[in-house]
Amino acid sequence: xxxxxxxxxxxxxxxxxxxxxxxxxxxxxxxxxxxxxxxxxxxxxxxxxxxxxxxxxxxxxxxxxxxxxxxxxxxxxxxxxxxxxxxxxxxxxxxxxxxxxxxxxxxxxxxxxxxxxxxxxxxxxxxxxxxxxxxxxxxxxxxxxxxxxxxxxxxxxxxxxxxxxxxxxxxxxxxxxxxxxxxxxxxxxxxxxxxxxxxxxxxxxxxxxxxxxxxxxxxxxxxxxxxxxxxxxxxxxxxxxxxxxxxxxxxxxxxxxxxxxxxxxxxxxxxxxxxxxxxxxxxxxxxxxxxxxxxxxxxxxxxxxxxxxxxxxxxxxxxxxxxxxxxxxxxxxxxxxxxxxxxxxxxxxxxxxxxxxxxxxxxxxxxxxxxxxxxxxxxxxxxxxxxxxxxxxxxxxxxxxxxxxxxxxxxxxxxxxxxxxxxxxxxxx
Numbered sequence: 001x002x003x004x005x006x007x008x009x010x011x012x013x014x015x016x017x018x019x020x021x022x023x024x025x026x027x028x029x030x031x032x033x034x035x036x037x038x039x040x041x042x043x044x045x046x047x048x049x050x051x052x053x054x055x056x057x058x059x060x061x062x063x064x065x066x067x068x069x070x071x072x073x074x075x076x077x078x079x080x081x082x083x084x085x086x087x088x089x090x091x092x093x094x095x096x097x098x099x100x101x102x103x104x105x106x107x108x109x110x111x112x113x114x115x116x117x118x119x120x121x122x123x124x125x126x127x128x129x130x131x132x133x134x135x136x137x138x139x140x141x142x143x144x145x146x147x148x149x150x151x152x153x154x155x156x157x158x159x160x161x162x163x164x165x166x167x168x169x170x171x172x173x174x175x176x177x178x179x180x181x182x183x184x185x186x187x188x189x190x191x192x193x194x195x196x197x198x199x200x201x202x203x204x205x206x207x208x209x210x211x212x213x214x215x216x217x218x219x220x221x222x223x224x225x226x227x228x229x230x231x232x233x234x235x236x237x238x239x240x241x242x243x244x245x246x247x248x249x250x251x252x253x254x255x256x257x258x259x260x261x262x263x264x265x266x267x268x269x270x271x272x273x274x275x276x277x278x279x280x281x282x283x284x285x286x287x288x289x290x291x292x293x294x295x296x297x298x299x300x301x302x303x304x305x306x307x308x309x310x311x312x313x314x315x316x317x318x319x320x321x322x323x324x325x326x327x328x329x330x331x332x333x334x335x336x337x338x339x340x341x342x343x344x345x346x347x348x349x350x351x352x353x354x355x356x357x358x359x360x361x362x363x364x365x366x367x368x369x370x371x372x373x374x375x376x377x378x379x380x381x382x383x384x385x386x387x388x389x390x391x392x393x394x395x396x397x398x399x400x401x402x403x404x405x406x407x408x409x410x411x412x413x414x415x416x417x418x419x420x421x422x423x424x425x426x427x428x429x
Contacts, residue, residue: 001066001147002065002066002067002102003106003107003147004063004064004076004103005061005100005101005105005109005110006062006079006083006100007059007060007061007098008059008099009058009060009099010058010059010311014311015310015311017094017097018058018059018060020292021087021089022055022060022292023060024055024263025137026261028053028055028134028137029138029140030141031053031086032053032141033141033142035051035064035079035086036050036051038085039051039066039075039078039082049064049067050065050066050143050144050145050147051063051138051143052134052137052138052144052152054130054131057203057290057291057310058120058291058310059113062079062083063106064148065145065147065148065151066078075102076100079100103343103346104339104340104343107343108336108339110151110152111159111335111338112335113127114127114128114155114158115158115159115162115163115168115335116163116169117168117328117331117332117335120175120314121175121178121317122328123170123327124169124174125163126202128156128159131152135152150345151342154341157338158335161338162335165330165334167324168324168330168331170327174210174317175289175310175313176203176209176210178313178316179210179211179257179287179313180210180211180214182285182308183211183287186285186306187255187283187285189214190211190215190216191215191217192216192217193217193254194218194252195216195219195220195253195254195255196221196249196255196257197221198222198243198246198257198258198259198266198267199223199260200221200225200232204221204257205232207289208232208238211255218239219239220239220240220249221238222241222242222245222246223242224242224243226241246266246267246271250272250275251274251276251277251278254285255284256284256285257287257289258290258294258295259288259289259294265292265295267294267295267299269296269299272299273302276302281303281304282304283306284304284305284306285308286305286307286308287308287309288308288309289309293309295307365394366394368397369394370390372389373386373389373393376389402421402424402425405417
């Protein structure tokens, strides 16, 4: 069984490519099913392929456990081919941006991601919830088997251990806080600005919390479902509008932060051009945290619009790195120990079929000799003689295979068996 992770993130691919490889939340289940079918088509004899997909604004990753017969390299290539095929992308264009991690490297990566060590924001906690969502989606469609189930259970345990025993998140600057800092590059203070949030998910909630703390002039939430927008806006004494109202309302806002699950842009060039004109060219700060993007890229070319994407937050959130190096080293040490423990479990799983065969064979021998002993007792033979015959019969059958192997072996093979058999049967030498 080959464990592997294939994916791309904010360090290997720009947002323009990441949005093409992203999986909408409502499609992850069918994508997991498609991935398992893809493995199955490559290996008709396989019945144990497992898959899970993690897709966020910063990464898309496919975790898999597959028994493809041509080895882990074939499994990795098949996974990369699946991502290109599913998203209708050129494999040659996508492949240079993918990281391909087999076996213990895949395990180490999962542990680091969940612990916040592989995030744009070092130590951020949101990724752990996103990974748990990915596992739930995979489990719902039968994507998890023995290996991935165990991998993710240990992943969550490692993340908990890292966060509870180190200060990995103590100095982190969240993306929401970074968004406030970035807006202050355009406006001296958030306090005098009208702020609009598009979407009502976890990221928008975090951003709204940070912006609300700066006492903006007004705070508005726009969402496809008005009830959800009202629920979030009420927490911050704000207002709610429908997405359909954006064309007429956009010009009222100085700061716009968007993060939805839409597969197509919500804000187009024409809409913003009209808003800028209505504002008489007063600056507008726009931050698009969505992947795929909510705001058309061409909008960034307008003179009075300052458009940023999730990738632009990188330089802001890297501040204070020196304060976190000790915590990183401690977290990495914990992870390395847990990786070795998991790989030991994987190695033990590899001999399970052999152990099962040994149990079945020994049970067959035992039952055969037991039946023979019962027949002897039924004939009235002495019980001590029956027990003697029973014990000798079991011992003879158990030793027959090893003795035959030793007699038939030659040269180096006989020497290896001669060294191994005393360990197996604890003989005196």
